[in-house]
Amino acid sequence: MAFEYIEIVDPIYKATHQEREEQDYVLVRPTETSMIPITLPDWQPEPCCLNKKFEALAQRIKDMDVQLCDVWMVSYPKSGTTWCQEMIWLICNDLNYEKAAGSKLRERFPFLELGGLRELPKNVDCFQDVLSMQSPRFIKTHLPVAFLPDQIWTVKPRIIYVRRNPKAIAVSYYHHSVSLHGYKGTMEQFVHSFINELQYYSPYHRHVVEYHSLEYEDDILYLCYEEMKKDLKDTMKRVCKFFNKCYSEEQLDTLAQHLSFESMKDNKSVNSQEWVEYCLRKTNREDKIKDVNSQFIRRGEPDGWKQELSPELSLEIDGWTEKKVTDPDQIALFQYD
Template sequence: MSTIKYQKIDPNNSNDPIDKKLYKYLINDFRKGYIEVTDKKYVFTQYYTEFIEKIENFEVYDTDIFVMSHPKTGTTWTQEMVWCIGNNLDVSDEYLYLRFPWLEGTTQFDLRDASNALPSFFYNEFFTNSLEYVRKKPHPRFIKTQLPWDLLPRQIRTGERKPKIIYVYRNPKDTCVSFYHHYVNIKSFGGDFNDFVELFLNGRYSFGPYPAQILSVFQEKHRNNVLILKYEEMKRDLNAVIQEVCKFLNKNYSEADLVKLQKHLSFEAMKTNKAVNFDLLFGEGKFMRAGIVAKKHDN
């Protein structure tokens, strides 16, 4: 039995105005309540409780490659880079969420009583039973996760298995703005930007608080199977980051090939690539909005 502790967030009991905003603005047909997990008070949907044991005991292999992140910190960009480098620079037209699935994706979307809450492509195994979908993927498996280190499968935390883990993080201001627009685009937030900023700063949203997640990974940076990337460095010198990832994954490519990869990973190319720009869900041009660093934010 898992030793991971959690408790329900109940604004009626806590009488906390932030918790009341959480339940006012972030409750919908597929997210019916929230919990806080461990003494770091990571916030997840209450549906996550049904998967804690399964994630804790999920079998991991040394050949697995994880991209780990907080939402809206360059996850998709990093996934596509890692996929290409790990697959002999194969530029695949298969949807990224199929070839690089989200381990705990199901925990975020309780669709059992919400048959029309989201676009139809959500109602497939990669979302409705993501753990099983990941389990059956051919090896080496490429896996996305947005869990903090403390909640990764036990075999990773103990070092029993040593998959490659590439963590990407981003300036919290840009993360907050991008996350707000993400919620608005999927019609999952009922407040305004100021309301969202308040929730973000207090860590009261799914996968929050952001600082706790970052620290959970940085405390493990001494492990030789962990590589930490910064979104701003990817924007500043993508070629250097590509070479760093190649070295981490023990891959060697010609300079000409790396130039082609860099072009493929440019924001302009990513935005028009239907395999990674999820316009099925967000509408044309909405999933990848700006892709810039430290932009002036309008509220």
């Protein structure tokens, strides 16, 4: 078996996770990483916080066939993934808005390992959806470097990686966990579990650093949520260049409007609000359906975290980053303020 499964012994998690209705987490560590072209000296992957359900899918992902024309969209959760997916799909598909509107983003760009995280409706199998897609396949994942299919490192499909301010992630991830995972803890409790690397796909800093330390030639593109909010057209032009696509300024203006927060929120093919409502109804929380913080596309503000994160928690996240990231080249990846 290519994975080691480690029980979580953190006393706070063990004492409170049932009360908070946290997920049935387990730490997972890949045991075979020799193929991964990473430049970090003496690198070994740290255990990743996942769900016990992931064990049924882990090896299938590791062994899956990868195609050269695949497009892999990767991020730590709540980093602007949905926004990037819609942008990438349209740029790669000749700005076919009609086709995009005619099918859900999750069908055009399925979430590879979702079935290894949660119970899905009987008619949903995201992993099989990926395998069944016609080429080129568009694949979303939040998995760390060491969990990707082995064939990625020999086939070398294109990868896009997006990062985001951890303070913004913490706030967005908290609301996401309340609405989609049934989390019942406080913001402060959630942030502390995030800092303790006990949320899905943690450790966070290693996730970002490892992807930025790949020796992957010109087949990986790095994006940043805050830079997209500051100058979306510049990001779109970088994506176009990465995929050898060329569009006029007028076409890019139209795309930018399509990708605006207001447009994305109103776009039923992109906004998976029905999935949020499904989860809320399943856990008898229909009263939260109209809550702004229970919306799949919630606020879309680059500095919205400042309105919700206490100064004390903000300082704790800063201290956490200072402790975890000491290399000057890596520190730049986490400087947003």
